[in-house]
Amino acid sequence: MPEKADIVIIGGGVMGCAIAYNLAKEGLKPVVIEKSDIGGEASGSNGGGVRQSARNLKEMPLAMESIQIYGQLHEELGMDVEYVRQGNLRLCTSEEELEVMRQAVENQKKVGLELEMLDRKQVLEINPHVGEKIVGASFCPTDGHVNPFLVTYGFFLKAKSLGARFYTHEEAKEIRMKKGRVTGVVTDKNTFETDLVVDAAGVAGRKVANMVGLDLPMRPVFSEALITEAYPPLFKQMVGHAKGLFYGRQTVHGSFFWGGFVGTEQFIYREGKPLFHYIGPAISQMVIDFFPVLKDLNVIRMWSGLIAQMSDAIPVLGFTQEVPGFVFATGFSGHGFGLAPVIGRLISELIMDCKTSIPINDFCYGRFHKGSDNDCSCQGNATCTTVTAVCPNKREWLKSI
Amino acid sequence: MVERFKQLKGNGAGKTALEKTVQATKKTDASTDDDDLVICRCEEITRGEIKAAIRNGIYTLNGVKRITRAGMGLCQGQTCQQLVARILAEELGLSAADIDPTTARGPVRPLRLEVFANR
Numbered sequence: 371m372p373e374k375a376d377i378v379i380i381g382g383g384v385m386g387c388a389i390a391y392n393l394a395k396e397g398l399k400p401v402v403i404e405k406s407d408i409g410g411e412a413s414g415s416n417g418g419g420v421r422q423s424a425r426n427l428k429e430m431p432l433a434m435e436s437i438q439i440y441g442q443l444h445e446e447l448g449m450d451v452e453y454v455r456q457g458n459l460r461l462c463t464s465e466e467e468l469e470v471m472r473q474a475v476e477n478q479k480k481v482g483l484e485l486e487m488l489d490r491k492q493v494l495e496i497n498p499h500v501g502e503k504i505v506g507a508s509f510c511p512t513d514g515h516v517n518p519f520l521v522t523y524g525f526f527l528k529a530k531s532l533g534a535r536f537y538t539h540e541e542a543k544e545i546r547m548k549k550g551r552v553t554g555v556v557t558d559k560n561t562f563e564t565d566l567v568v569d570a571a572g573v574a575g576r577k578v579a580n581m582v583g584l585d586l587p588m589r590p591v592f593s594e595a596l597i598t599e600a601y602p603p604l605f606k607q608m609v610g611h612a613k614g615l616f617y618g619r620q621t622v623h624g625s626f627f628w629g630g631f632v633g634t635e636q637f638i639y640r641e642g643k644p645l646f647h648y649i650g651p652a653i654s655q656m657v658i659d660f661f662p663v664l665k666d667l668n669v670i671r672m673w674s675g676l677i678a679q680m681s682d683a684i685p686v687l688g689f690t691q692e693v694p695g696f697v698f699a700t701g702f703s704g705h706g707f708g709l710a711p712v713i714g715r716l717i718s719e720l721i722m723d724c725k726t727s728i729p730i731n732d733f734c735y736g737r738f739h740k741g742s743d744n745d746c747s748c749q750g751n752a753t754c755t756t757v758t759a760v761c762p763n764k765r766e767w768l769k770s771i
Numbered sequence: 772m773v774e775r776f777k778q779l780k781g782n783g784a785g786k787t788a789l790e791k792t793v794q795a796t797k798k799t800d801a802s803t804d805d806d807d808l809v810i811c812r813c814e815e816i817t818r819g820e821i822k823a824a825i826r827n828g829i830y831t832l833n834g835v836k837r838i839t840r841a842g843m844g845l846c847q848g849q850t851c852q853q854l855v856a857r858i859l860a861e862e863l864g865l866s867a868a869d870i871d872p873t874t875a876r877g878p879v880r881p882l883r884l885e886v887f888a889n890r
Contacts, residue, residue: 407834414837519837527827536828599845599881623840650877654888665890668881670845673874 372554372561375401375535376764377721380542380555380578381570383413384518384707385699387525388714389568394532396722397768401564402534403557405541405574409522412572412706415675417595417617417629418518419608420708421458423485423510424474426684428732429705430481432712435728437512439711447524451516452622456606458513459488459496461660463503467612471508485510497605501662507612515608515619518707525714542571545581545696552582552695566762568697568717573678575686575700582693587681587738588701593629594649594674598667600624609660616656626664628653677704687713687733688720689761697721698735724761810858811851813844821855825862832856832873845881848873 377393379386382404390400404410420440422433439446440453462468468487475487486509493500493507530536537560545567546554555562569578576588601624610617616630630653632646650672658665680686680701687698699717702709716726806819816839824838832855835841841855842848848855856870878887 407829407831407837409837410831410834414833523827523838530828538828538830598884651887651889654884655890658884658888658890665883665885665888667884668845669878669884669887670881671843671847671876672878673876 372563373401375399375555375562375564377401377566377568378403378542378555378562378564379568379570381568381572381574381700382408382526382536382538383411383570383572384409384522384525384710385413385572385702385713386568386570387522387529388710389570389699389717390534390536391525391529391532392714392718393721394529394534396718396765398721398764400529400534401562402529402536403540403542403555404536404538407538408526408536409519411574412675412677413518413522415595415673416518416704416707417619417627418515418521418621418707419458419513419610419617419619420453420455420516421510421513421608422483422708423458423478423508423513424460424614425478425705427477427481428684429709430478430483431728432709432716432730433705434483436709436712437514439715440514440516443521443524443711447521447528449520449524449527451520451524453514453516454606454619454622455512455514457496457509457511458608458610459493459500460508460610460612461493461500461504462506462508462612464505468506471506471612475508483510484512497607497609499604499661499663501658501660503659513608515621516707517622521707521710525710542578542581545578547582547693550693552693565695566697566721566764567695568699568721570699572700572702572706573676575678575698578700579698582696584690584692584696584735586686586701586735589679590676591679591704592674593631593677593704594646594653594672595627595629596650596653596669596672597628598626598664599670601626601664601667604663611656611660616653616660618657625670626657626667628657630656678706679703682737685709685713685733686735687717687730688726688735690735692735695762721762722765724763810854811839811841811844811848813846813850814840814842816841816851818858821858822862825859830859830863832859832870835859836873842873847876 376398377400379402382402386402390402393400425433488509489506540557540559542557544556552567571578573590576586579586608619618628620626632652678701680703683703685701719726808818810818820839859870860867
């Protein structure tokens with residue numbers, strides 16, 4: 371006998387949990403399906419950066435709102451998520467990098483972000499531990515970092531307490547459709563009857579889209595990170611290289627997190643999550659160059675994760691005309707963690723009321739068919755007829771039952 | 772693993788008297804007042820914290836490690852992993868052999884950044 375569900379969310383990472391929490395708060399009883407543990411994939415292996423600076427300009431309004439939500443998330447979730455809002459330094463090592471950074475800073479100021487360029491002396495005032503190679507940096511004081519495990523866990527617990535049901539260690543295998551509409555989800559253990567499915571499957575988001583006959587220009591990109599032993603508090607900012615080659619922070623626990631790339635990962639990626647013998651040393655070299663004081667610290671663990679990289683490096687969000695009842699919230703291209711709280715809220719608004727408080731038009735699925743009548747200026751917009759055609763308006767539905 | 776959990780739950784009636792006694796003893800063990808017993812020495816994580824995570828719906832060693840930090844310290848779980856596995860087994864009504872180990876992570880022993888960087 372299939373179970374009935376108001377909505378099925380595929381993916382129990384931070385996105386799935388945040389969406390489930392927001393919907394449960396509105397009175398729906400979502401079902402979340404997760405093939406491993408809660409936050410077992412990217413949500414359990416990312417750096418926990420909550421950053422606005424150097425975001426894609428289209429994502430900026432979302433990133434800025436997300437910072438506001440993170441500021442009071444501990445109250446909302448009723449637990450400490452180790453959020454630290456002490457800024458983000460993007461460090462430059464050459465005049466060339468400084469020039470690129472200056473331009474980027476100007477562009478970001480235009481969309482309303484508060485950030486500034488610092489010379490070496492100013493960088494040293496904020497972080498006296500940077501190495502000799504550093505010539506300057508951009509600094510966004512409202513950026514920060516958070517413990518990714520706890521945020522995911524917090525959303526999960528809160529959603530559960532509000533009536534969301536979680537099915538972990540269970541994999542979605544099929545999405546049932548009738549006359550082009552979503553009617554249910556079949557997993558390896560259960561069948562759920564539902565008229566709404568959210569694709570929050572991260573790196574598996576393409577596979578889930580394939581289940582309803584859609585495809586995404588997405589590929590998995592491999593990323594690696596290491597963690598050191600604990601050290602007395604040294605600095606509170608999130609730090610990173612201007613070109614994004616490495617990034618890191620000191621956690622509230624005291625250990626240093628460092629993540630990074632060498633540039634060839636996307637070509638050597640294969641199934642599973644292998645550790646490459648040269649990425650750890652490459653990250654370590656950069657860390658020592660940028661923060662020489664850390665050279666004697668012990669590395670205690672390394673791990674890797676997969677990033678759901680879209681061809682244009684921004685996510686896919688919202689309904690699509692092609693398949694009524696199917697909602698995208700995937701393809702975050704490595705920016706997902708910082709955006710999760712706001713995405714949870716917006717996707718919930720979209721499902722409940724068919725409109726969002728911040729426009730998400732730029733992230734529509736239709737952007738991949740240029741020239742077709744799937745115009746992005748229409749998708750996700752309150753006045754859009756195509757969206758209301760596929761929008762379930764769950765608030766009205768809740769009132770009617 | 773969780774499948775096995777469900778199977779076991781379903782087959783409770785078919786258990787031998789000995790198995791039932793063993794289970795009952797384990798139950799009493801789990802319910803005694805040793806929740807403040809430190810299980811992970813490196814990160815000072817207690818039995819109670821680990822049990823709370825499991826009861827909240829985290830059913831693997833990897834998951835418990837992420838949420839509680841048990842096994843994230845200097846020894847990387849070499850001391851506590853078996854103990855956490857036992858708590859998991861008890862809580863889920865499984866045999867310890869059914870609990871998958873945590874994903875093995877390099878380096879095997881702590882390694883100085885400078886050494887790792889090959890400087």
